[in-house]
Amino acid sequence: MVEGHGCHRVAAAHRKKLLNLVFAASSPNGRFADGARAIDAKALLDVQVHGKNLFYFFGKARSSPLDFTDVVHIHFGMSGQFRVAAAASEPATKSTTRLRLESSCGTWVAHLSAMTVRHGGEKLYTDAIAKLGPDPLRADAQPELLFARMRKSRKSVGLALMDQSMVAGIGNIYRAEILFKAGVHPEQKCSSIAQPKAEEIWRHSVALLQRGFVTGSILTVDDADAAAMGPPWTRRYVYNHSSCGRCGSDIKSWAMANRTAYACEVCQPLLQLEAEAGAAAVS
Protein backbone atom coordinates (compact mmCIF):
# COMPACT_ATOMS: atom_id res chain seq x y z
CA MET A 1 0.00 0.00 0.00
CA VAL A 2 2.62 2.37 1.06
CA GLU A 3 4.40 3.60 -2.04
CA GLY A 4 2.68 5.88 -4.54
CA HIS A 5 1.03 3.20 -6.63
CA GLY A 6 -0.97 2.02 -3.62
CA CYS A 7 -2.29 5.51 -2.95
CA HIS A 8 -3.43 5.84 -6.55
CA ARG A 9 -5.22 2.52 -6.25
CA VAL A 10 -7.08 3.68 -3.15
CA ALA A 11 -8.08 6.88 -4.92
CA ALA A 12 -9.28 5.01 -8.00
CA ALA A 13 -11.40 2.66 -5.94
CA HIS A 14 -12.90 5.49 -3.89
CA ARG A 15 -13.67 7.57 -6.96
CA LYS A 16 -15.52 4.66 -8.44
CA LYS A 17 -17.63 3.94 -5.36
CA LEU A 18 -17.91 7.12 -3.37
CA LEU A 19 -17.76 10.12 -5.66
CA ASN A 20 -20.72 12.52 -5.38
CA LEU A 21 -22.18 10.74 -2.40
CA VAL A 22 -23.05 12.63 0.78
CA PHE A 23 -21.62 11.33 4.05
CA ALA A 24 -22.23 11.39 7.73
CA ALA A 25 -18.74 11.91 9.17
CA SER A 26 -17.50 11.11 12.63
CA SER A 27 -14.21 10.47 14.40
CA PRO A 28 -14.46 7.22 16.38
CA ASN A 29 -11.16 7.70 18.22
CA GLY A 30 -11.67 11.45 18.58
CA ARG A 31 -8.42 12.39 16.86
CA PHE A 32 -10.11 13.98 13.86
CA ALA A 33 -13.19 15.37 15.61
CA ASP A 34 -12.97 18.88 14.20
CA GLY A 35 -12.35 17.71 10.66
CA ALA A 36 -15.17 15.19 10.80
CA ARG A 37 -17.56 17.87 12.07
CA ALA A 38 -16.51 20.14 9.21
CA ILE A 39 -17.21 17.65 6.44
CA ASP A 40 -20.30 16.08 8.00
CA ALA A 41 -23.30 16.04 5.62
CA LYS A 42 -21.16 17.16 2.70
CA ALA A 43 -20.52 15.45 -0.62
CA LEU A 44 -17.25 13.96 -1.82
CA LEU A 45 -16.57 15.95 -4.99
CA ASP A 46 -13.09 14.83 -5.97
CA VAL A 47 -10.07 12.79 -4.94
CA GLN A 48 -6.56 13.78 -5.98
CA VAL A 49 -3.25 12.01 -5.41
CA HIS A 50 0.24 13.46 -5.44
CA GLY A 51 2.86 10.86 -4.64
CA LYS A 52 1.92 9.28 -1.33
CA ASN A 53 -0.48 12.08 -0.42
CA LEU A 54 -4.25 11.79 -0.82
CA PHE A 55 -6.60 14.78 -0.95
CA TYR A 56 -10.36 14.39 -0.52
CA PHE A 57 -12.46 17.36 -1.61
CA PHE A 58 -15.84 17.93 0.02
CA GLY A 59 -18.57 20.46 -0.65
CA LYS A 60 -22.20 21.01 -1.38
CA ALA A 61 -23.94 18.08 -3.06
CA ARG A 62 -24.31 18.26 -6.85
CA SER A 63 -21.85 21.13 -7.11
CA SER A 64 -18.80 21.22 -9.33
CA PRO A 65 -15.59 19.62 -8.04
CA LEU A 66 -14.08 23.09 -8.33
CA ASP A 67 -16.58 24.40 -5.80
CA PHE A 68 -15.22 22.36 -2.90
CA THR A 69 -15.17 23.96 0.51
CA ASP A 70 -13.16 21.41 2.48
CA VAL A 71 -10.05 19.36 1.89
CA VAL A 72 -8.87 16.34 3.87
CA HIS A 73 -5.18 15.59 3.44
CA ILE A 74 -4.17 12.01 4.19
CA HIS A 75 -0.76 10.39 4.40
CA PHE A 76 -0.83 6.71 5.33
CA GLY A 77 2.71 6.45 6.60
CA MET A 78 3.95 2.90 6.79
CA SER A 79 0.65 1.17 7.29
CA GLY A 80 -2.41 3.39 7.17
CA GLN A 81 -5.66 2.25 5.62
CA PHE A 82 -8.80 3.74 4.13
CA ARG A 83 -11.14 0.83 3.63
CA VAL A 84 -14.63 0.83 2.19
CA ALA A 85 -17.15 -1.82 3.16
CA ALA A 86 -20.80 -2.46 2.49
CA ALA A 87 -22.73 -0.94 5.37
CA ALA A 88 -24.26 -4.33 6.13
CA SER A 89 -20.82 -5.81 6.84
CA GLU A 90 -19.12 -2.88 8.51
CA PRO A 91 -16.09 -3.93 10.56
CA ALA A 92 -15.65 -2.68 14.11
CA THR A 93 -13.80 0.61 14.40
CA LYS A 94 -10.37 0.41 15.99
CA SER A 95 -8.54 2.66 18.43
CA THR A 96 -6.75 4.09 15.39
CA THR A 97 -9.87 4.85 13.35
CA ARG A 98 -9.73 8.60 12.97
CA LEU A 99 -12.56 9.02 10.48
CA ARG A 100 -15.71 7.08 9.72
CA LEU A 101 -17.81 8.00 6.71
CA GLU A 102 -21.29 6.62 6.16
CA SER A 103 -23.03 7.34 2.88
CA SER A 104 -26.46 8.91 3.20
CA CYS A 105 -27.80 6.32 0.79
CA GLY A 106 -26.88 3.72 3.40
CA THR A 107 -24.74 1.65 1.05
CA TRP A 108 -21.16 2.27 2.11
CA VAL A 109 -19.05 2.93 5.15
CA ALA A 110 -15.38 3.86 5.11
CA HIS A 111 -12.84 3.71 7.94
CA LEU A 112 -9.63 5.71 7.87
CA SER A 113 -6.48 5.06 9.90
CA ALA A 114 -3.38 6.97 8.91
CA MET A 115 -0.24 8.68 10.09
CA THR A 116 -1.44 12.09 8.93
CA VAL A 117 -5.05 13.31 8.64
CA ARG A 118 -5.53 17.06 8.30
CA HIS A 119 -8.52 19.22 7.44
CA GLY A 120 -8.43 22.61 5.75
CA GLY A 121 -9.37 24.62 2.70
CA GLU A 122 -7.82 25.18 -0.68
CA LYS A 123 -4.60 26.49 0.84
CA LEU A 124 -3.98 23.19 2.59
CA TYR A 125 -3.96 21.55 -0.82
CA THR A 126 -1.93 24.11 -2.74
CA ASP A 127 0.66 24.42 0.03
CA ALA A 128 1.07 20.67 0.25
CA ILE A 129 1.49 20.00 -3.45
CA ALA A 130 3.87 22.94 -3.81
CA LYS A 131 6.31 20.95 -1.66
CA LEU A 132 6.09 17.82 -3.81
CA GLY A 133 8.04 16.89 -6.90
CA PRO A 134 6.46 15.43 -10.04
CA ASP A 135 4.51 12.18 -9.54
CA PRO A 136 5.29 9.59 -12.24
CA LEU A 137 1.70 8.37 -12.05
CA ARG A 138 0.10 11.74 -12.76
CA ALA A 139 -0.71 12.71 -16.33
CA ASP A 140 0.30 16.31 -15.57
CA ALA A 141 3.71 15.38 -14.13
CA GLN A 142 6.60 17.54 -15.31
CA PRO A 143 9.79 15.47 -15.19
CA GLU A 144 11.78 18.56 -16.19
CA LEU A 145 11.31 19.73 -12.59
CA LEU A 146 13.06 16.61 -11.35
CA PHE A 147 15.85 16.94 -13.90
CA ALA A 148 16.44 20.56 -12.93
CA ARG A 149 16.54 19.66 -9.23
CA MET A 150 18.96 16.82 -9.92
CA ARG A 151 21.31 19.12 -11.81
CA LYS A 152 21.27 21.50 -8.87
CA SER A 153 21.57 18.86 -6.14
CA ARG A 154 24.72 17.74 -4.41
CA LYS A 155 22.95 14.66 -3.09
CA SER A 156 23.31 11.10 -4.27
CA VAL A 157 20.60 9.85 -6.60
CA GLY A 158 19.60 7.26 -3.99
CA LEU A 159 18.69 10.03 -1.56
CA ALA A 160 17.12 12.13 -4.31
CA LEU A 161 14.61 9.45 -5.32
CA MET A 162 13.45 9.17 -1.71
CA ASP A 163 13.08 12.94 -1.39
CA GLN A 164 9.41 13.66 -2.05
CA SER A 165 10.18 17.25 -2.97
CA MET A 166 12.30 16.01 -5.86
CA VAL A 167 10.00 13.25 -7.11
CA ALA A 168 6.81 12.13 -5.38
CA GLY A 169 5.62 8.59 -4.86
CA ILE A 170 8.81 6.53 -4.92
CA GLY A 171 9.65 4.59 -1.76
CA ASN A 172 12.42 2.30 -0.68
CA ILE A 173 11.51 -0.71 -2.83
CA TYR A 174 11.02 1.31 -5.99
CA ARG A 175 14.21 3.26 -5.35
CA ALA A 176 16.19 0.04 -5.30
CA GLU A 177 14.51 -1.44 -8.36
CA ILE A 178 14.42 1.72 -10.50
CA LEU A 179 18.12 2.33 -10.01
CA PHE A 180 18.86 -1.30 -10.73
CA LYS A 181 16.97 -1.15 -14.00
CA ALA A 182 18.74 2.06 -14.94
CA GLY A 183 22.09 0.52 -14.02
CA VAL A 184 22.85 3.39 -11.65
CA HIS A 185 24.51 3.01 -8.26
CA PRO A 186 22.49 4.67 -5.45
CA GLU A 187 25.58 6.51 -4.22
CA GLN A 188 26.09 8.14 -7.61
CA LYS A 189 25.90 11.91 -7.25
CA CYS A 190 22.97 13.51 -9.05
CA SER A 191 25.34 16.00 -10.61
CA SER A 192 27.31 13.19 -12.25
CA ILE A 193 24.26 11.78 -14.03
CA ALA A 194 23.91 12.83 -17.66
CA GLN A 195 20.55 13.99 -18.97
CA PRO A 196 19.79 10.83 -21.01
CA LYS A 197 20.38 8.70 -17.92
CA ALA A 198 18.13 10.97 -15.84
CA GLU A 199 15.43 10.52 -18.47
CA GLU A 200 15.91 6.77 -18.32
CA ILE A 201 15.45 6.86 -14.53
CA TRP A 202 12.20 8.75 -15.03
CA ARG A 203 10.97 6.29 -17.68
CA HIS A 204 11.64 3.35 -15.36
CA SER A 205 9.83 5.20 -12.56
CA VAL A 206 6.75 5.68 -14.71
CA ALA A 207 6.76 2.14 -16.06
CA LEU A 208 7.30 0.44 -12.71
CA LEU A 209 4.81 2.54 -10.76
CA GLN A 210 2.22 1.98 -13.49
CA ARG A 211 2.82 -1.72 -13.30
CA GLY A 212 2.36 -1.56 -9.55
CA PHE A 213 -0.83 0.46 -9.99
CA VAL A 214 -2.27 -2.11 -12.38
CA THR A 215 -1.21 -5.24 -10.51
CA GLY A 216 -1.47 -3.99 -6.95
CA SER A 217 1.99 -5.19 -6.00
CA ILE A 218 5.53 -4.07 -6.60
CA LEU A 219 6.62 -6.29 -9.47
CA THR A 220 9.71 -5.11 -11.29
CA VAL A 221 11.18 -8.16 -13.01
CA ASP A 222 10.73 -8.43 -16.77
CA ASP A 223 8.93 -11.58 -17.90
CA ALA A 224 11.97 -12.86 -19.77
CA ASP A 225 14.14 -12.50 -16.67
CA ALA A 226 11.53 -14.06 -14.41
CA ALA A 227 11.54 -17.21 -16.52
CA ALA A 228 15.30 -17.43 -16.17
CA MET A 229 15.31 -16.66 -12.44
CA GLY A 230 12.71 -19.16 -11.33
CA PRO A 231 10.80 -18.93 -8.07
CA PRO A 232 10.91 -17.64 -5.44
CA TRP A 233 13.04 -14.73 -6.66
CA THR A 234 10.87 -13.60 -9.52
CA ARG A 235 9.35 -10.41 -8.14
CA ARG A 236 12.31 -8.06 -7.71
CA TYR A 237 15.94 -7.84 -8.76
CA VAL A 238 17.71 -6.48 -5.70
CA TYR A 239 15.37 -5.27 -2.93
CA ASN A 240 15.75 -7.53 0.08
CA HIS A 241 17.82 -9.96 -1.96
CA SER A 242 21.23 -11.33 -1.09
CA SER A 243 22.16 -12.08 -4.70
CA CYS A 244 21.37 -10.27 -7.92
CA GLY A 245 18.31 -11.47 -9.81
CA ARG A 246 20.08 -10.87 -13.10
CA CYS A 247 23.74 -11.83 -12.68
CA GLY A 248 23.82 -13.65 -9.34
CA SER A 249 26.49 -11.44 -7.77
CA ASP A 250 26.26 -10.58 -4.09
CA ILE A 251 23.90 -7.71 -3.35
CA LYS A 252 25.37 -4.96 -1.23
CA SER A 253 23.01 -3.45 1.34
CA TRP A 254 23.70 -0.48 3.59
CA ALA A 255 21.85 2.38 5.29
CA MET A 256 21.16 5.61 3.43
CA ALA A 257 19.57 8.15 5.76
CA ASN A 258 18.16 5.39 7.97
CA ARG A 259 16.72 3.34 5.10
CA THR A 260 18.29 0.19 3.71
CA ALA A 261 19.64 0.64 0.20
CA TYR A 262 20.41 -2.29 -2.10
CA ALA A 263 22.60 -2.55 -5.17
CA CYS A 264 24.32 -5.06 -7.40
CA GLU A 265 27.67 -3.42 -7.87
CA VAL A 266 28.25 -5.45 -11.03
CA CYS A 267 25.03 -4.30 -12.73
CA GLN A 268 25.18 -0.88 -11.07
CA PRO A 269 28.84 0.16 -10.99
CA LEU A 270 29.67 3.34 -9.13
CA LEU A 271 31.14 5.58 -11.82
CA GLN A 272 33.59 8.30 -10.97
CA LEU A 273 33.49 11.56 -12.83
CA GLU A 274 36.72 12.25 -14.65
CA ALA A 275 37.10 15.44 -12.64
CA GLU A 276 36.66 13.53 -9.39
CA ALA A 277 39.01 10.81 -10.51
CA GLY A 278 41.60 13.41 -11.37
CA ALA A 279 41.18 15.15 -8.03
CA ALA A 280 41.48 11.82 -6.22
CA ALA A 281 44.65 11.00 -8.13
CA VAL A 282 46.17 14.36 -7.25
CA SER A 283 45.33 14.16 -3.53
Add this chain to the structure above:
DNA sequence: CGATTATGATTAA
Protein backbone atom coordinates in the same frame (compact mmCIF):
# COMPACT_ATOMS: atom_id res chain seq x y z
C1' DC B 1 2.55 -15.00 22.00
C1' DG B 2 5.48 -10.93 22.55
C1' DA B 3 9.19 -8.68 20.01
C1' DT B 4 10.86 -7.13 15.75
C1' DT B 5 10.76 -5.22 11.38
C1' DA B 6 9.08 -2.83 7.30
C1' DT B 7 7.13 -0.34 1.51
C1' DG B 8 7.18 6.78 5.72
C1' DA B 9 7.79 11.25 7.33
C1' DT B 10 7.30 14.92 10.77
C1' DT B 11 8.45 16.77 15.04
C1' DA B 12 11.12 17.40 19.02
C1' DA B 13 15.62 17.29 21.28
Add this chain to the structure above:
DNA sequence: TAATCCTAATCGC
Protein backbone atom coordinates in the same frame (compact mmCIF):
# COMPACT_ATOMS: atom_id res chain seq x y z
C1' DT C 1 19.31 10.98 16.74
C1' DA C 2 14.90 9.63 18.93
C1' DA C 3 10.09 9.47 19.53
C1' DT C 4 5.84 9.05 17.40
C1' DC C 5 1.88 7.14 14.57
C1' DC C 6 -0.36 3.69 11.34
C1' DT C 7 -0.76 -2.30 10.25
C1' DA C 8 0.80 -6.85 9.25
C1' DA C 9 4.09 -10.30 8.44
C1' DT C 10 7.71 -12.77 10.49
C1' DC C 11 10.68 -14.64 14.05
C1' DG C 12 12.34 -16.50 18.35
C1' DC C 13 10.89 -18.72 22.40
